[in-house]
Amino acid sequence: MSKRKPPSLTFKSLLLDNPVGLLVATLIGIIASLAAVALLGISGWFLSAAGLASAMGTALVFNFFTPGALVRLMAILRTAGRYGEQVFSHDHLLGLLRSLRLWVWDQRVKTPFSHVYQQTRGDLLQRLVGDVDMIIKWPLAVIMPWIYGLLGCLALLLLALSIKMELVFPILIYAVLQLFGMIWLANRLALPAVYRMQALAVHRRSRFMSFFSALITLTIRGHWQHYGDRLGMLDERQKTLQQRLQRVVSWQKLVSHIFTIALIFALLMLCVSWTEQGATLDTEIDGAWLVALILAVLGVNELIQPLANAVLSQGQSQVGLRRLNQLAVIAASETGDNIPVPSVEAIELSKFVGFYDPHSVLRLPKVTLQMQSGQRLRITGSSGAGKSTFLAALAGDLPYRGEVFLNGHNVCLTDQPKWRSQIAYLSQQSVIFQQSLGANLRLGNPQASDAQLMEVLNLLGLKEWAEALPNGLNTLLGAQGRDISGGQARRLCLARSLLRGAPIMILDEPFDGLDGSSIQRVCDALEHYAFRPKMLIYVSHIDSPLDRRSRQLELL
């Protein structure tokens, strides 16, 4: 399951992701491809030899069973091989899709908090949908056709050797031109366009997202046309590039056909000598085998055609890989050293100040305080004084300046899993996932029973609402909690935090959107039983019964 991924993706790592699967697919593909070439070759030879035997009156002694059986065998091999190749290679491809998606996920997990939301949604979507799809096709579209082409040419060489030594040279030249020369040339011609096209696609999508996220404002100001036109312009450029690429691919196919006809011409020329009657076949050459060779060349010609598209795929996957690798995070530099004691009994902050942007540190208040187990702390302050920033930094979401001591040990809290396991943090934003209500709550405690969930919902005054839902706890909640109100989302997040049962609770405006009786019930729960934490730090602009035994800290 959790195979360790190399820090960056390369073509090699794609090949090695599931080498057996790929190898099986390739082998079956090779068999199918060679069988297709052989089918033509053997049939040609069989006909010629039969015709010759008949003409020479030796038809009765001609062994026609072996070639006949061979022809049928090749036919079946070709079919079964093609089918097997398709099935196995696509299975491999989908496996790649899965591991690439998970790879992206792992990179996102490793990304430090402050960077997670820097990439815009449109961009990320492009990476995921476009790039991953492009990359997984790489083995199928690039490597396998090339291998088939290579082996096809090898087979031609062997056949040619058995006919006449000199025939090897034109075939060698042909193979080098088709398998290396053409690809090199097409790369030169097409790759820059592929790169530009991919860059344009990303740009275009983020433009699209920008345009539509501000659509109403643009419309009422009568300017959407202008912005829409700019989007159209990007599309036009994309169109020109597509045209160019398509032309390169078509040319490559045409030139490859020309090479093939030239090869056949060269082979024939090497086998005939010119007399006054015209061209006669050299005597040491078996006409039947020559026919087989020419038919095989035609077969290889078909085999090589997909290579024209390979260049395009190669370029696209290269860009895709490069861009996905930009997501890669070099394994978290600071290692989780500390938090030596399993239970935190005392917290001490010294000149502690959290920040989004190092530039703003100067404006924000520095906090120095000490807290013991069993204490509560309420943070107050005017809007914009940095209360939420303080809590977020304390919860390890944001970087901070200053020092923190847990049980007297100097520690670093930022992105620290061990610290996270000690706390329950209710942040300013309410995040609801597109999962069932129950699954959303169980993110706080996967082991919680339905009864426990209902108890918490009851506490927050959500029980009636939950019971009225069509499927109760199994009701699916919409995208980013679209179907539920802001107040409900808030309370669900609070429920999640309560369910965690963590010894330290950090709550950012826990009472927002709650009515008086719910506030009372939440306070009771936090004070008396069930959900009482060892330490509680909260920000609230609403006075509550909790305040009676809380210390107050005002941020200025």
Add this chain to the structure above:
Amino acid sequence: MRKRVKTPEHQFLFDLQQAEKRRFLAVKWLGVLIALAIVAQALGLASVFANLVLEGDLPLKSAALAGGAFLFKAVLQFVREQLSATASRNIRFSLRKRLIRHLAHLGPKRLELDEDAGLSTRVYEQVDALDDYYSRYVGQVFLVTFVPLTILVSVLPVSWVAFFIFALTAPLVIFFMILVGHKAANANRKQFKVLSLLSNQFMDLNQGMAELKRLEQVDIARERLALTASEYQKNTMGVLRLAFLSTATLELFSSVAIAMVALYLGLGLLEQLPWQAGVAPVSLFAAFYLLLLAPEFYLPLRQLGNDYHAKQKAEAAATQIAEILLLTESDQEDSAAVLNPHSLGKQSACLIEFQNVHWADAGRIRLANLSAQIKAKDRVWLRGRSGVGKSSLMAILLGFEQHYEGGLLIEGEPLKASNLSAWRRRLAWLPQTPEWVQGTIRQNLELGLGHCTDDALRNALMKAQCWDFVGSLRFGWDTAISEAGTGLSGGQMQRLSIARALLSQADIWLLDEPCSSLDSETAELVLNTLDEASYGKTVLIISHDTHPVIWANQQWLMTEEGVHVEAQTPISYV
């Protein structure tokens, strides 16, 4: 093909195809030439081969014919590819333009279909999914009938047996293709849904990454992802196995048929055919001719089998694209006809008048009878339960919805397409989550306005109480903000949109729950700023009871039955 009853997707694809009729016609004619070239090439090669084997010499004329036909065919294919690719490009890019225009006209209604990210996938990926259909499938459909027919005809004079082998196997191939193809088409549709589900799930979990980390549930989320991906793999493999099975059937038939032809010819040449031993039914030349044509006979069929997938892909994409185009923008002319004769004369007093405005959409009542007036400089607080039609009212006022009954008069004139843009220019719009584009704060403030002077900008920022925090940013108003507005709090973002409204000089402000995503304290402060900033403007503000708008001078309570208008003594600090 055209006789059959068309599915809507089919019709949709066909209509698009009509725009490039001439190119597709040319593609057809090139197909005819290609079929002829194939036969000519087989003739030439067969003669070369027969002579090489039997006489030991190379007939130059035949060689020239074969080579010429081969080259001619390659060039034809090149041209044909260019033509169909151009046709496909033209179709796709003009369709995309149409889609974007249409979506822009739909306004907020587009979100009924999907979120913007999902729509962008439809506009870009799905439209590109039509490529294979137009650039390969459409041309192939013609070839698939014409090439085998040509070959059948050219085989007939040479060998009856070969003719029958071809003629009998071809329908079988088609029969199996359709049989398996149908199943595959259904499965394919299902797979498309799963794929979009997968993307949605990823985006959703990704959006909530911070929360998952806080809850230490990152690994569980990963498992969920892995599980759905595996399921997707399983499902897709099911689909593909079917699809490949249809190709494999084709391959099998063509392979077996080629082998049968080869065997028949070989045995025939050896005079060993059980039913006519001692007689050679064909010459070596004819045998080669038949053998060379055999694969060509099945090739278009086999390719169609591959491209059949392209058709299914295109149909699935067409469903999604047509959905966008089917969602009609409100008819611009329609509602203007519902004129109200009695209104003229007393209009000067009120700026906006709703006369029994009622809007039902697809059987659902979006807005129940509304009759009310707003005078210039009125500030109206609109309350009511969610789903009662407050946002629908906004959509009507913004001019995105005109399918309602009743009349909406602006200074006595009914709002219609001809005066819509003038009306819109008077509006400022502040939704729950401010509309931001990627760019600097300044670019966002000037959005749709053109360049503003520094003074005007400073003025607006000061009045909206943004000056302090904008000034403290490293690059001031040239600081870049992303769509999500990183680094600025919700209250600050909302203040910036107030500044934007001020900058636009709009005299009518429409606000849709501007405070609902803010905590109560910040909301109160933002409302105070709004009080000051919107003084002297006409304001319609939707706000929850938890965030009362005390400075409004009218209170509208909206229920399922209608709107209850009540005057309110404004408590304003201005």
